[in-house]
Amino acid sequence: MSLLPESISRIWRAAPPELRWLRPQDAAACARLHAASFLHGWQAGDFEAYARDEGCCALGAFAGAKMLVGASIARRSGAEAEILTIMVDPAWRGQNIARQLMERTLAELAAQGVSKVFLEVEHDNLAACALYRRLAFADIARRQAYYARADGTRAEAIVMRRDLAN
Numbered sequence: 318m319s320l321l322p323e324s325i326s327r328i329w330r331a332a333p334p335e336l337r338w339l340r341p342q343d344a345a346a347c348a349r350l351h352a353a354s355f356l357h358g359w360q361a362g363d364f365e366a367y368a369r370d371e372g373c374c375a376l377g378a379f380a381g382a383k384m385l386v387g388a389s390i391a392r393r394s395g396a397e398a399e400i401l402t403i404m405v406d407p408a409w410r411g412q413n414i415a416r417q418l419m420e421r422t423l424a425e426l427a428a429q430g431v432s433k434v435f436l437e438v439e440h441d442n443l444a445a446c447a448l449y450r451r452l453a454f455a456d457i458a459r460r461q462a463y464y465a466r467a468d469g470t471r472a473e474a475i476v477m478r479r480d481l482a483n
């Protein structure tokens with residue numbers, strides 16, 4: 318279900334969302350978006366910390382220049398980086414917003430000297446796996462019983478890597 322009233326969504330869908338780096342004041346909107354996308358939602362304080370952290374690339378997609386409809390967070394450590402999360406408002410999925418967020422983030426990481434980017438994804442999250450493979454991430458490992466699920470079972474994680482040219 319979308320976080321936006323349908324009438325507003327319809328108007329804003331006419332214009333593509335704009336990307337900009339997240340600010341601490343976007344934290345509450347990030348937390349709402351995260352709660353709509355994941356079982357274990359992160360707190361606004363987590364996003365505020367990421368937005369302030371110079372070692373993070375925290376990017377948002379904004380409809381009508383104001384309403385957050387997608388976001389991604391990556392964290393650098395030397396020449397490596399990890400994608401910590403990516404999420405798109407359910408009503409805005411399938412419009413290449415995640416791909417744009419990732420491409421901009423990867424370009425920024427490359428510009429900052431990062432040469433290897435890692436991530437973990439639940440093995441049956443088909444949309445996310447397809448997104449990452451579309452962006453040339455390659456499977457490099459599997460972690461058994463990694464993610465806790467609502468029904469008490471645990472799901473396997475796929476670890477992926479993408480090399481960047483500097």
Ligand SMILES: CC(C)(COP(=O)(O)OP(=O)(O)OC[C@H]1O[C@@H](n2cnc3c(N)ncnc32)[C@H](O)[C@@H]1OP(=O)(O)O)[C@@H](O)C(=O)NCCC(=O)NCCS
Nearest residue numbers: 354403404405410411412413414415416444445447448451
């Ligand atoms: C995964 C997610 C971020 C994708 O966002 P999105 O904006 O809909 O994705 P895009 O429209 O940018 O799609 C980019 C590519 O990903 C793939 N993809 C995205 N959604 C897909 C789906 N439902 N089925 C198959 N492929 C999909 C496609 O290859 C697509 O490229 P193409 O359209 O050129 O073929 C979104 O589904 C989401 O927020 N899911 C919940 C949170 C989540 O699981 N995050 C990832 C955690 S690891």
